[in-house]
Amino acid sequence: MADIFDVIADGTRRDILQHLLDRQNAGESGTSVSQIVSALGVSQPTVSKHLKVLREAHLVSVREEGQHRYYSLSPEPLDAIDDWLMPFLTVEEDLDDEFLAALPESAAQAAAAVGRAAASAKYAVTNAWKRLPGR
Template sequence: MTDIFDVIADGTRRDILRLLLSQSSQSDGGTSVTEIVGELGISQPTVSKHLKVLRDAELVTVREDGQRRFYSLAVEPLEQIDDWLVPFLVDAYGDQAPDIEYPVGPLPGSAAHAAEVVGRAAASAKYAVASAFKRRGV
């Protein structure tokens, strides 16, 4: 499997993921390549190339409807990033982590479930780090 960090290092792919996230609050049916091209203003071949990389990394899922393809964000692989990143955030901010506002509406069921899983993982990681420090007397 491709290193997820290499995949998300590309700005265009991050833009596609952001778009799919924002579109997921409006519909569970996915976003067509045509919509992605229109929203991001990049060519269809470029979008298709980046979607293939995202698909290979299992960051997006695809639903076929005749000749059309509809893409949706797959949140499970993003847990790898969360698991890697949380210790740095806990170390940097402790209990003073800044609030982050996202410009999206209510999450659909699958995204809400994923957010809950990520939140639990973050809380668990924070607890493990705090417990380790406590045992060491820090």
């Protein structure tokens, strides 16, 4: 299997993943190749080639209904990216500079500390949850 970072390095594959996520969030249970082609304005052979790479990396799953194939996002492999990125992230990158500038210094420091603690707690809970037996 290809390295997950190599798989998502391609912009078209990231666009496909984003489109599948958007449709999933809209309540769709799967997206056809023709829907992806139409939404992204990319040729069908190109979309099929990228879907094959995403399928081999287990980032998408496919459901076959007759001659049609419906793709859905399988985000679990992206956890490796999340695990790798988390140590590099700080809350200051997420906060708007204007917002921080408008706060008194002590409030800005408190917001930054709470944000870092929340991100750290989320990361710890998520990793602990993954390690539970039967998960």
